[in-house]
Amino acid sequence: MVDAVDLPRNEEGIGAALGILKQQFGEKCQTGQSVREQHGHTTTWIRTQAPDAVIFARSTSEVSDIVKVCAAHKVPVIAYGTGTSLEGHVNAPAGGICIDLTEMAEIKAVHAEDLDCVVQPGVTREQLNTHLRDQGLFFPIDPGANASLGGMAATRASGTNAVRYGTMKDNVLALEVVLPSGEVIRTASRAKKTSAGYDLTRLLIGAEGTLGIITEITLKLQGIPEAMSSARCSFETVTEACQAVMATIQYGIPVARIELLDTMSVKAANAYSNLDLPDTPLLLLEFHGSEAGVTEQSEVFGQIAEEFGGSGFEWTTKAEDRNKLWQARHDMYWASLQLRPGAKGVSTDVCVPISRLAECVTAAQDKATELGLLSPIVGHVGDGNFHCLPLLDMDNPAEVAAGEEFVSWLNDMAISMEGTCTGEHGIGQGKRSYLIKELGGAVDVMAGIKAAIDPDNIMNPGKII
Amino acid sequence: MVDAVDLPRNEEGIGAALGILKQQFGEKCQTGQSVREQHGHTTTWIRTQAPDAVIFARSTSEVSDIVKVCAAHKVPVIAYGTGTSLEGHVNAPAGGICIDLTEMAEIKAVHAEDLDCVVQPGVTREQLNTHLRDQGLFFPIDPGANASLGGMAATRASGTNAVRYGTMKDNVLALEVVLPSGEVIRTASRAKKTSAGYDLTRLLIGAEGTLGIITEITLKLQGIPEAMSSARCSFETVTEACQAVMATIQYGIPVARIELLDTMSVKAANAYSNLDLPDTPLLLLEFHGSEAGVTEQSEVFGQIAEEFGGSGFEWTTKAEDRNKLWQARHDMYWASLQLRPGAKGVSTDVCVPISRLAECVTAAQDKATELGLLSPIVGHVGDGNFHCLPLLDMDNPAEVAAGEEFVSWLNDMAISMEGTCTGEHGIGQGKRSYLIKELGGAVDVMAGIKAAIDPDNIMNPGKII
Numbered sequence: 001m002v003d004a005v006d007l008p009r010n011e012e013g014i015g016a017a018l019g020i021l022k023q024q025f026g027e028k029c030q031t032g033q034s035v036r037e038q039h040g041h042t043t044t045w046i047r048t049q050a051p052d053a054v055i056f057a058r059s060t061s062e063v064s065d066i067v068k069v070c071a072a073h074k075v076p077v078i079a080y081g082t083g084t085s086l087e088g089h090v091n092a093p094a095g096g097i098c099i100d101l102t103e104m105a106e107i108k109a110v111h112a113e114d115l116d117c118v119v120q121p122g123v124t125r126e127q128l129n130t131h132l133r134d135q136g137l138f139f140p141i142d143p144g145a146n147a148s149l150g151g152m153a154a155t156r157a158s159g160t161n162a163v164r165y166g167t168m169k170d171n172v173l174a175l176e177v178v179l180p181s182g183e184v185i186r187t188a189s190r191a192k193k194t195s196a197g198y199d200l201t202r203l204l205i206g207a208e209g210t211l212g213i214i215t216e217i218t219l220k221l222q223g224i225p226e227a228m229s230s231a232r233c234s235f236e237t238v239t240e241a242c243q244a245v246m247a248t249i250q251y252g253i254p255v256a257r258i259e260l261l262d263t264m265s266v267k268a269a270n271a272y273s274n275l276d277l278p279d280t281p282l283l284l285l286e287f288h289g290s291e292a293g294v295t296e297q298s299e300v301f302g303q304i305a306e307e308f309g310g311s312g313f314e315w316t317t318k319a320e321d322r323n324k325l326w327q328a329r330h331d332m333y334w335a336s337l338q339l340r341p342g343a344k345g346v347s348t349d350v351c352v353p354i355s356r357l358a359e360c361v362t363a364a365q366d367k368a369t370e371l372g373l374l375s376p377i378v379g380h381v382g383d384g385n386f387h388c389l390p391l392l393d394m395d396n397p398a399e400v401a402a403g404e405e406f407v408s409w410l411n412d413m414a415i416s417m418e419g420t421c422t423g424e425h426g427i428g429q430g431k432r433s434y435l436i437k438e439l440g441g442a443v444d445v446m447a448g449i450k451a452a453i454d455p456d457n458i459m460n461p462g463k464i465i
Numbered sequence: 466m467v468d469a470v471d472l473p474r475n476e477e478g479i480g481a482a483l484g485i486l487k488q489q490f491g492e493k494c495q496t497g498q499s500v501r502e503q504h505g506h507t508t509t510w511i512r513t514q515a516p517d518a519v520i521f522a523r524s525t526s527e528v529s530d531i532v533k534v535c536a537a538h539k540v541p542v543i544a545y546g547t548g549t550s551l552e553g554h555v556n557a558p559a560g561g562i563c564i565d566l567t568e569m570a571e572i573k574a575v576h577a578e579d580l581d582c583v584v585q586p587g588v589t590r591e592q593l594n595t596h597l598r599d600q601g602l603f604f605p606i607d608p609g610a611n612a613s614l615g616g617m618a619a620t621r622a623s624g625t626n627a628v629r630y631g632t633m634k635d636n637v638l639a640l641e642v643v644l645p646s647g648e649v650i651r652t653a654s655r656a657k658k659t660s661a662g663y664d665l666t667r668l669l670i671g672a673e674g675t676l677g678i679i680t681e682i683t684l685k686l687q688g689i690p691e692a693m694s695s696a697r698c699s700f701e702t703v704t705e706a707c708q709a710v711m712a713t714i715q716y717g718i719p720v721a722r723i724e725l726l727d728t729m730s731v732k733a734a735n736a737y738s739n740l741d742l743p744d745t746p747l748l749l750l751e752f753h754g755s756e757a758g759v760t761e762q763s764e765v766f767g768q769i770a771e772e773f774g775g776s777g778f779e780w781t782t783k784a785e786d787r788n789k790l791w792q793a794r795h796d797m798y799w800a801s802l803q804l805r806p807g808a809k810g811v812s813t814d815v816c817v818p819i820s821r822l823a824e825c826v827t828a829a830q831d832k833a834t835e836l837g838l839l840s841p842i843v844g845h846v847g848d849g850n851f852h853c854l855p856l857l858d859m860d861n862p863a864e865v866a867a868g869e870e871f872v873s874w875l876n877d878m879a880i881s882m883e884g885t886c887t888g889e890h891g892i893g894q895g896k897r898s899y900l901i902k903e904l905g906g907a908v909d910v911m912a913g914i915k916a917a918i919d920p921d922n923i924m925n926p927g928k929i930i
Contacts, residue, residue, distance in 0.1 A: 113711060113820040114849075156660045167658050169667065170635060185907040190883040191816040192848040193632050195621045195671055195891040197900050197929050198911045202634065202667030206660055223717040246578060252688040254719075290761060351656040355578040383657040384579075418655040426660040435662050442650040445918060446663045452917030453910060464662050 004047040004429055007094035007462050013073035014052050014095055020069050021055060021097065025062075029055045039080050039098045042088045045346050045394065045403075046430055051078055051092035056100045060176060060184060060215040063099055067213065067458075068182030070097055074456045077180075079209040081121065081151030084143075086347050087428025089155065089208050093462040099213060101150055107131050108216070115221045116173055116190060121150020121214050128219075137221045140165035143424065144330060150214045156206030158424045160329070163249075163382030164256040164288065165222065167424070169205050176216035177204055180454040190218055203449070208426055209460040211453050225288035228256070229298045230322040231315035232285070233305040234278040238262055238365070241281045242358035244308040245381045249354060251304060253297050257286035258382040259329055262365065265336065265376040272335030273328035278312055283381075284329055286322070329378075336376045336389050343374075343391040348407050350414035351385040351423025360417055364388055367409055371402040385423035412437070427464045435464070469512040469894055472559035472927050478538035479517050479560055485534050486520060486562065490527075494520045504545050504555060504563045510811050510859065510868075511553035511895055516543060516563035523568050525641060525649060525680040532678065532923075533647030535562055539921045542645075544674040546586065546616030549608075551812050552893025554620065554673050558927040564678060566615055572596050573681070580686045581638055581655060586615020586679050593684075602686045605630035608889065609795060615679045621671030623889045625794070628714075628847030629721040629753065630687065632889070634670050641681035642669055645919040655683055668914070673891055674925040676918045690753035693721070694763045695787040696780035697750070698770040699743040703727055703830070703842075706746040707823035709773040710846045714819060716769065718762050722751040723847040724794055727830065730801065730841040737800030738793035743777055748846075749794055750780075751787070794843075801841045801854050808839075808856040813872050815879035816850040816888025825882055829853055832874055836867040850888035877902070892929045900929070 022029050030036075031053045040050035057063045070077045076096025083090055092098065105122035112135050119128060126146045128139050143152060143159040151157070153175065158167035165171065174188035177200075187200040204211060235241040241260055248255060261269060261282045270277055283305070287297040298315040305313050316322060328335070337345050352360045361377060368375035368390065379386025388410060392403045411421040411434040421427075421434035436443050447465045450457070487494050495501075496518045505515035522528045535542045541561025548555055557563065570587035577600050584593060591611045593604050608617060608624040616622070618640065623632035630636065639653035642665075652665040669676060700706040706725055713720060726734060726747045735742055748770070752762040763780040770778050781787060793800070802810050817825045826842060833840035833855065844851025853875060857868045876886040876899040886899035901908050912930050915922070 111818065111820065113715065114818040115715065116818070156664070158658055162658060166635070169664065170631070179910065183906055185910060186904065187907055189880070189885045189903060190818050191850075191879075191885040191888060192819070193623055193627060193816055193850060193888050194885040195623075195887045195889050196885045196896075196903055197671070197892055197908065198676075198914060199621070199634065199664075199667045199671050200907055200910060202664045203914075206662070206664050211663075223715060225717065250578065250580065250688060252690065292757060292761060296755060296757060351658055353576065353579040353581070353655050354657070355576065385656075385658060414656075415654070420654045420656040420659040420661045422660045423656060423658050424660050427662055431661075438654060438661055439651065441648055442652055442665055443662065445644065445650060445665060448917045449663060449668075449914055452913045 004049055004088055004091060005093060006049065009095045010074055013075045017069050017073040017075040017097065018053055021053065021066060024065065025055050029053055039083065039100065040090060040092045041083065042086065042091060043084060044086050045344055046088035046091065049091040049093050051098035052095045054098045054100050056103050058103050060178065063178045063213055063215050064182045064184055066097060066099055067178050067180065070458055071180060071182055071456065074458060076458050076461050078460050079154065079213045081148030082124065082145065084145035084147050085151065085155055085428060086425045087430035089426060089428040089463060091429055101148065104215065110135065112137060116218055117221055118216060118218050119149055120216060121148060123149050125149060125152065132221065136224050138224050139219055140222050141168055141171055149217055149219065153205050153214050153217055154207065154209050155426045160257045160259060160380055162380060163258055164254055169202055171220045172201060172205055172217055173220055174218040175201055175204050175214050177212040178215055179212045180459050206426065208428060208463050210450060210464055211459060227289060227291045227294045227317060228322065229287045229294040229315050229317045230285065230325055231298050231301055231313065232325060233283050233310040233313040235281045235283070236309050238281045238361050239358040240308045241283050242361065242381065244283060244305050244310060246354050247304045248301055249382055251300065253300055255285055255382055256288040259284045260379040260381040260386065262377040265332060265378050268335040268339050268376055269328045269332060272338050273331055275328055284325055332378050336391065339376065340374055340391040344394045345389045345391055346403055347387055347389050348410065349385060349387045349423050349425045350410055350419060350421060351383060352414050352417045352419030354384040356417040356419065357381060357384050360413060361386060363413060364410055368406060371406055373402055373406055375406065383423065384419065429462060432464065469514060469553060469556060470558060471514065474560045475539055478540045482534050482538040482540040482562065483518055486518065486531060489530065490520050494518055504548065504565065505557045506548065507551065507553045507556060508549060509551050510809055511556065514556040514558050516557035517560045519563045519565050521565045521568050525643065528564055528643045528678055528680050529647045529649055531562060531564055532643050532645065535923055536645060536647055536921070539923060541923050541926050543925050544619065544678045546613030547589065547610065549610035549612050550616065550620055550893060551890045552895035554891060554893040554928060556894060566613065569680065575600065577602060581683055582686055583681060583683050584614055585681060586613060588614050590614060590617065597686065601689050603689050604684055605687050606633055606636055614682055614684065618670050618679050618682055619672065619674050620891045625722045625724060625845055627845060628723055629719055634667055636685045637666060637670055637682055638685055639683040640666055640669050640679050642677040643680055644677045645924050671891065673893060673928050675915060675929055676924060692754060692756045692759045692782060693787065694752045694759040694780050694782045695750065695790055696763050696766055696778065697790060698748050698775040698778040700746045701774050703746045703826050704823040705773045706748050707826065707846065709748060709770050709775060711819050712769045713766055714847055716765065718765055720750055720847055721753040724749045725844040725846040725851065727842040730797060730843050733800040733804050733841055734793045734797060737803050738796055740793055749790055797843050801856065804841065805839055805856040809859045810854045810856055811868055812852055812854050813875065814850060814852045814888050814890045815875055815884060815886060816848060817879050817882045817884030819849040821882040821884065822846060822849050825878060826851060828878060829875055833871060836871050838867055838871055840871065848888065849884065894927060897929065
């Protein structure tokens, strides 16, 4: 629906490549309508654009083989992990071959002594963390969905823990990548830091599969903290909650998570997760450290919250209580949908300097009200990043138009505040026009890099650029 | 001397560009031999290659003007900060114009509430930290030299604090860059995180001026910790010291600094800085946090050190005592030179997974001994990064050859251990052959990016690629 323009199809090339790939991959190359549509389906309001075939690759050399065939025939190649991206990243606007990487799900090595591991792209974050738990290690990036680590790298994912542990760009040491030619490269060594040439690792992270397909990832790991505590505190207004966030970050408390739920989200959580939180904006926090450390952090936050009129401050190290609150936070998408059963929730994200956060969130609430939209807000507010979820009746064109106006307004507002049109969802198809508004001539440089690395534009065409 | 091959000069273009630039910049365009040689002089054993002129730029638009003239005449342009790079980064192997950025030294904005600031490239880290002190903020990256922040970004600098605060790649939010065409772009917004397109910020950081000239930097800042403590502990062997480092990192102690001095370095420090440290390998640490936090960190480290035979463990929060030790660490280069007055100290760096650190350091010591070289070692060992400083009589060709063999051997050893030929010094001219050994086909991708962005190869030619 939004910005899902079809691109010219290379029918001859697609036919030729498909013939070869069917022979080469047999049953692993699927062309049934449902599997194709599932792989070209976004979780948002962007129209499905199915690829011509889906191949379930089992190794780097298979990915390389597929790409070589597609390169020879100038056919699009789209990498697919768990399909949880939100801006039409996996759509196939010019058709082509989708490479499903979920069967490349081996954890190849865990180097506990180096705090790193090597995984295939189809490994999900939950699979990895389950595997690591016995060794006292974890991988901190948590975008909510149980996404694949290849997809998380390709989209520069982050989520609730980013305020403490950074985003995927900060937690990947090296990548193995299949280039548009089919050639396989490694971007870096396993050293913790490097000054060896251009940072291809970071260039590929967030390139959304437009420059190559990630076939192996070397990830930094963290020791599971000795202690964790969670805290919650309610505020009269979003402004006061955001001021408390700003003070907490400025004070230097190394919060592991600091999440905002606006009043509408709190009501949704109360109903869905059977909680009895006060119906006002809420901050939900997590602290990692030593026993003494998390106690200190929790208590200092409590004092800061009080300064900004916080009420109902509670903190706990009990796993059961902590999990209940964080489960409610993770269920916010489903809880929000229950505010208006049958409506489509269109998740969008922006990120602004934290000094502008209160202003931006409040303005977004006002704008939604002005447009007659129900749009709960949650945010990874320690980074100035928040999500709006307009709940739309997709059969009502006026309401969809209002939703589009809202998203457009929100992106413009964030950009005008020296922020970005996307803190963590990425550009995909949906935000290409805002990328140009945000970065102007830098997008030409991106296009130049794309043309240099992928001259025939076969890698996930129609995304970012 | 090492790898400083002259490249073909575009005499006609240089003459034409110089004529225009002299007229345009008057006294700001200098062609005297001493200023030219100073700007093409490396601090190491790589031969000086002077540019044809040095222009002291005062603004982004002046940089853009210079680059446009050079682009029109296909003349090399080399950015210059403080000239403290170590691998021939500022050499002019094909002549051309050096742009000295030291007069672009304005701190344009400090956004204390957002923990960021905007600086021109000639601002040095000490200048910035002096400016920030009253606001309770600091910029953590400390490569030793009082380098310019533009140069630090261009070379992806790091140093002693990187184990806690990361490298330049982790502490820059956005760049303003003059492209090889003279066009000016911004790579990102001021948001703390972003998924908006290719990560041009990270691509430019560490590109050593080969893709563009950095004319403005938006930096992340940190609050000055409530408390700091320093600790020191001596060990019988480098292996035990490294094992203590590994255990400290694995335990999750958020050390701000953890530095190794081998026995030879300790002796040099004792003599130069009038200390009485035991003549055995030493770890020097710094902890940042709350009062309770640094006490806890220091004491836990003490217990770990004891497990590995550490002796003489002491820790203190007294600024005077802390500064004395860290000053000695910062003076190590000068202290080491006193081990052999008149010799040239050739600083080289590698970085390996921390599990291989003891083995790599020990092997380096043995190799130096085998080659008859005096080569003290210090290291930012929390990252697996260390420096060797062979002290060479440059008038003795056999010794210089032994030095070259040592450096070559060290790079190969690091690469064979899944490490990198440079953790923080960069590639410049000196390490180009090792970059290819380390990353193979990925270097072709770098070359493709270089050709796309700088088709006439005017930006710092002969470096990295």
